[in-house]
Amino acid sequence: MFGFVRQVRDIIDNNDTDSGKLALIRNLLEINHTGFSNVEREWNDFKSGLDSGTDDPRYYDILEERSLRLQNRVSPILKALDFQYEAGAHFITDAIEHFRKNNGVIRNNAPVSFLEDAEQKAVADNGIFRPSLYKILLFMHVADAIKLGQINLEHSYKYRSLDEYLIAKNRWDAEKKDLLHRAELEDFEYCKPVLKQLEHALSMQYKNTNDHIQNNDNSYFKVRTNDNFTIATPKQEDEATDLLKTYFPDRHFVPLPEILSTVNAHTAFLREFQHWQQRYTKGRTDDKILYAGIIGLGCAIGIPKMSRISKLINESTLQHAVNWYFSLENIRSANDCIVRFMDRMELPNIYRKN
Numbered sequence: 001m002f003g004f005v006r007q008v009r010d011i012i013d014n015n016d017t018d019s020g021k022l023a024l025i026r027n028l029l030e031i032n033h034t035g036f037s038n039v040e041r042e043w044n045d046f047k048s049g050l051d052s053g054t055d056d057p058r059y060y061d062i063l064e065e066r067s068l069r070l071q072n073r074v075s076p077i078l079k080a081l082d083f084q085y086e087a088g089a090h091f092i093t094d095a096i097e098h099f100r101k102n103n104g105v106i107r108n109n110a111p112v113s114f115l116e117d118a119e120q121k122a123v124a125d126n127g128i129f130r131p132s133l134y135k136i137l138l139f140m141h142v143a144d145a146i147k148l149g150q151i152n153l154e155h156s157y158k159y160r161s162l163d164e165y166l167i168a169k170n171r172w173d174a175e176k177k178d179l180l181h182r183a184e185l186e187d188f189e190y191c192k193p194v195l196k197q198l199e200h201a202l203s204m205q206y207k208n209t210n211d212h213i214q215n216n217d218n219s220y221f222k223v224r225t226n227d228n229f230t231i232a233t234p235k236q237e238d239e240a241t242d243l244l245k246t247y248f249p250d251r252h253f254v255p256l257p258e259i260l261s262t263v264n265a266h267t268a269f270l271r272e273f274q275h276w277q278q279r280y281t282k283g284r285t286d287d288k289i290l291y292a293g294i295i296g297l298g299c300a301i302g303i304p305k306m307s308r309i310s311k312l313i314n315e316s317t318l319q320h321a322v323n324w325y326f327s328l329e330n331i332r333s334a335n336d337c338i339v340r341f342m343d344r345m346e347l348p349n350i351y352r353k354n
Contacts, residue, residue: 078139293326
């Protein structure tokens, strides 16, 4: 098809007369007529396959084949989470509770009402129940239900019920005045005056904007053909960033060892990493070894991998330093050392609430 379009474009761009170009295009259409029919048929078959992709048995075979690894990861999570169910989620609710009640063991009596018709047919393929396929479909439906808000997570910030983000009704009724005062929202206690004020402000802003457009004072508003228009959004510079720009390095990324070294230069927190046996105080390990240990443990890289990706640091040396210098008492003392230094700084206090 693309080749045909290129040929038509070449015909249009040549120096022949319009009647000659039309004859060439008509001849080209006659030559490719059979090919067009084949292409159209292949496209319709392909599109039909896409539309019914989830009905393809191979799709469910692949899910079942790759289900085990996901089961090992998701099953303990599904058993441990505290869910809050909405009224319209009883089908998926029954399936989750059945999964928990049976400790993740699924047989042919498991609820299937939450599955689509094609999924139910695939799970009970020719009368043979497929537990692994059932589980991965259950996991997929649970994930979708959480995203849609049909299921909420009690101990979550992002996926909690909407009511859980609000002040409890009993507390609101008892402490309404005090809560509004603390939030400095006394002017918003009664909605009708607020809505009337906002309506007036919005109307005035519409008038102001339209006046600027009619007077050609808005350089960002451009009228196009057919009475369409475009609006260019001006770039807003971050003033706070510009004010602090001179205090930060030009490059975007600062290596973590450099950050730790800078902090240590001001706080000397590495002095708190003392050997468990005092006789080894004079033979103190190098700072770079301690930095590698802090990064390896703090970033969950692990000591073996940290030693492999660090220059001139072998695993035995790093493991020895972690075993003898990284006691809980030393780590807490190092944290306290940094916190004390921060408490003497003025910048953190600007953003710290009373």
